[in-house]
Amino acid sequence: MDSSTRVRLIEPADAAAIAAHRVRDVEAFRPWEPAQPARFLTADGQAERIEKLLAGHRAGTVWPGVVLADDQVIGQVTVGGILPQPHLRRGTVGYWIASTAQNRGHAGRAVELVLRVMTDELGLHRAEASTHLENLPSQRVLRRNGFSPYGVAHSSILLDGDWRDSLLWERVLGG
Template sequence: MDAHRGSDGPAGRAVVELRPARESDLDLLEALTNDPGTVGEYQWFGWHDPGYVRRRWQDSGLLTTDGGMLVPTLDGRPLGLVSWHRTRTGPHAYCWNIGMVLLPEARGHGLGAEAQRQLVRYLFAHTQFNRVEASTEVHNRAEQRSLEKAGFTREGILRGFDFRDGEWRDHVLYSVVRADLTAD
């Protein structure tokens, strides 16, 4: 798979490149999924199997027909990870559900919005699904702004949607459909 490079876009927008994970990324990806100090407040869901990411990379390179994981980079430096998985939307229809975790030093600079924008374009260019969705906790204002900057539309609140840090959390649901890209 070729890397997907962000467009130059409006002045000031960072050029983010998405690429497949490399063996040299595995320690970073493990930290982004299993280290509370690296993942941040809204992504820490407790300890899990420490070999999971490495085994998935060995089995599939973290890319399957049902989902995957790519590494967003800026000037060759990894920024974190973006991921997606197939979600059923009807008896015969599916969409992509995406997620992202950035390194602490990459947060707050607009890089996440650009990485999510590039992931949406990548998924629409290489799959036939019509919808990409994402959700975030209602108190995660930074991620809500990131999704909106990436072109997602806020759809509503998912009550009691996720369990983190001892309590059920409400989420805000966002989506992009193919027609949204042609409207740009």
């Protein structure tokens, strides 16, 4: 594990770094991430997206983070679909790490840090996630952080032109 991993809220100034990673990694991510319009791969497109994520943060439905290594943006970790109602208090964790920084423990550590945000800052009780059935690195990241698989959602996400099943993961945070 690389102890330099940090997470913080995304900022408009992160747009160029994120666009550069996503341009480089278009082919590598194709099996695992949904297809996006061409604008997604530009700094302007990412800036618009970041504004929407920050609006979601202000509304309390999203905690949009970036992952940093040695103070450079190397990926994103996002808590989406936040349901803050007292009887639900849950959110869904998603993440990606640039191909140039993978397999050094960054995603595992980023998820560990965002779980702390979910408990300490957001007061959530339950974390959820979903992975492609064949995305073993992503599944390792979740298992290492105490998530368990609890089911399969059939034909739930369009990836690389096909509707794919998703493995559903949960971790009860307590509180």
